[in-house]
Amino acid sequence: MAVVSxxxxxxxxxxxxxxxxxxxxxxxxxxxxxxxxxxSVHAFVPDKQEILLTWLTKxxxxxxxxxxxxxxxxxxxxxxALLQSVWQPSRSWVRHYxxxxxxxxxxxxxxxxxxAKKDWLEQPYFPGPDEVFASLLEDRRILLDSxxxxxxxxxxxxxxxxxxxxxxxxLIGWFPRVRYWGMPVLKIVGxxxxxxxxxxxxMISRHTYPCAVALIGFTVWFPxxxxxxxxxxxxxxxxxxxxRTLGAGRLYLIFRVAIPSALPNIFIGLFMGLGASFLTLxxxxxLGVPSGLxxxxxWRKGAMEYAKVYADLIVMALFFSTLMTILFKLRDHxxxxxxxxxxx
Amino acid sequence: MVIANLAIEASALAIRKVGKTxxxxxxxSVCALxxxxxxxxxxxxxxxxxxxxxxxxxxxxLIAGLxxxxxxxxxxxxxxxxxPGAERGLMFQDPNLFPWLTVRHNVQAGLxxxxxxxxHHHEVEEFMRLVGIEAFANVYPHELSGxxxxxAALARALVNHPRVLLLDEPLGALDQFxxxxxxxxxxxxxxxxxxxxxxxxxxxxxxxYMSDRIVIMTPRPGxxxxxxxVSFPRPRPRNSPEFLKLRAAILEMLHFTxxxxxx
Numbered sequence: 068m069a070v071v072s073x074x075x076x077x078x079x080x081x082x083x084x085x086x087x088x089x090x091x092x093x094x095x096x097x098x099x100x101x102x103x104x105x106x107s108v109h110a111f112v113p114d115k116q117e118i119l120l121t122w123l124t125k126x127x128x129x130x131x132x133x134x135x136x137x138x139x140x141x142x143x144x145x146x147x148a149l150l151q152s153v154w155q156p157s158r159s160w161v162r163h164y165x166x167x168x169x170x171x172x173x174x175x176x177x178x179x180x181x182x183a184k185k186d187w188l189e190q191p192y193f194p195g196p197d198e199v200f201a202s203l204l205e206d207r208r209i210l211l212d213s214x215x216x217x218x219x220x221x222x223x224x225x226x227x228x229x230x231x232x233x234x235x236x237x238l239i240g241w242f243p244r245v246r247y248w249g250m251p252v253l254k255i256v257g258x259x260x261x262x263x264x265x266x267x268x269x270m271i272s273r274h275t276y277p278c279a280v281a282l283i284g285f286t287v288w289f290p291x292x293x294x295x296x297x298x299x300x301x302x303x304x305x306x307x308x309x310x311r312t313l314g315a316g317r318l319y320l321i322f323r324v325a326i327p328s329a330l331p332n333i334f335i336g337l338f339m340g341l342g343a344s345f346l347t348l349x350x351x352x353x354l355g356v357p358s359g360l361x362x363x364x365x366w367r368k369g370a371m372e373y374a375k376v377y378a379d380l381i382v383m384a385l386f387f388s389t390l391m392t393i394l395f396k397l398r399d400h401x402x403x404x405x406x407x408x409x410x411x
Numbered sequence: 412m413v414i415a416n417l418a419i420e421a422s423a424l425a426i427r428k429v430g431k432t433x434x435x436x437x438x439x440s441v442c443a444l445x446x447x448x449x450x451x452x453x454x455x456x457x458x459x460x461x462x463x464x465x466x467x468x469x470x471x472x473l474i475a476g477l478x479x480x481x482x483x484x485x486x487x488x489x490x491x492x493x494x495p496g497a498e499r500g501l502m503f504q505d506p507n508l509f510p511w512l513t514v515r516h517n518v519q520a521g522l523x524x525x526x527x528x529x530x531h532h533h534e535v536e537e538f539m540r541l542v543g544i545e546a547f548a549n550v551y552p553h554e555l556s557g558x559x560x561x562x563a564a565l566a567r568a569l570v571n572h573p574r575v576l577l578l579d580e581p582l583g584a585l586d587q588f589x590x591x592x593x594x595x596x597x598x599x600x601x602x603x604x605x606x607x608x609x610x611x612x613x614x615x616x617x618x619x620y621m622s623d624r625i626v627i628m629t630p631r632p633g634x635x636x637x638x639x640x641v642s643f644p645r646p647r648p649r650n651s652p653e654f655l656k657l658r659a660a661i662l663e664m665l666h667f668t669x670x671x672x673x674x
Contacts (some may be wrong), residue, residue, distance in 0.1 A: 314497030
């Protein structure tokens, strides 16, 4: 997350960062320059690659999505550069992000050059950025709808898996007898890749949706159970001793001592589960779930519309990283009592 | 028979012929306590002192009910102890504050555990003020200094109004100055609340400074060597003649005479 230092700190840091090499002015103006370069390359280097979207070829140059995007970022960068010179609170934020923005524009330009401009890569697998952004625009409704359906499927599976995982994890971690019987099952069944269960799932039920939910749930269940049970089993005994001398019963010991103290572990399980669930989500959508980011991907690939495949990948990247960020925010809120946490 | 029972009820805490043997995984056993008897009067402050391995912490855990004696019995008033209970508070060397709770929620943990928070809610503030941590009520434990954390632990142990407060080297991890200040704090709380206290320490000065009686224990197996009444009044200047005399006597009892031949 962005570390926004308070203004007085920023002003004392400014000379230090200047002496380290990049003057603040250069850093702030970098995205403006980069946008200029990106635009010049796009406008003045002739296209070599054939654009497959016919409506895009009919648009006037200045209305092309790539041009609009680059111009927009360039204008925003100029505004940000002006803003940070008059409004101190924005200064450290702008200076932090400006080089990153320039870098992103550089990557875009590079992509434009090796595809649309020079056509160095094999067609139709590597469309240029203009075409990809145009596809993103063209299919925005379908993509949003797909993302929505993927979200519902993912959350159903994820929440079911987390609920199951925390429950079994607490039982295995707390009760030695459950641990004796449960641990071997967990160790043997848990590591099976959920995708390997797809054929079995299709045999058991004809309804694809509940199968997909179950697969994602299974994916999440294993790491969450594992980490929860180890967190519960490793509660500092002195916390339990203290609680017992305070008159705590078993419910207090489990829910107000063992589970809170296992929370850092449980969150590691939640992160591992979330990462794994993305994989299973996309695989599960191949089961025949009618709408979703994974099904869209298959559909467009089948039609050899690679620009739309890339558009889908962009949406997926935003989609998954947003979910990760939300989980990190939740973790930061729930574990605010912990010192020294890992940042995202 | 009747007389014996009366004697038991008069004392707040009665330990009778208690032994504790720990069995190791390889089948061997270690006798941590052998035939220990002690009775503590209501409102008394008794110190257990002795070298490590003398069983003082084991004895404290038996009183707390966290371990069971191999032989003998421990009673609070007339009641036989068969597990931990809120009428016996316990404070460790490590404050053991729950890191996920603020100071206030730590202090009221005992009330929540017993389901009486609503009825005794007002006392939480009172206890925080008693130990001087009311300014830190909404702070998480990792932000506290060692002394402040131990104050919070003291308030948490007191909130259930324990009949006996068990202190297992509670000041052992503090620096010398904080430690001396906390000794006065604990004494102040003891005088204000009249709680019976059993203090485990390996600091002779601390034992003399604070206790009504000092129980000297020796190791292998852990047993009571002797019990000393500290009769001179508090506050006890740490360099007064009677203080130093008692200190020398205890050192002698523990075979540390300063002639380079301690055993």
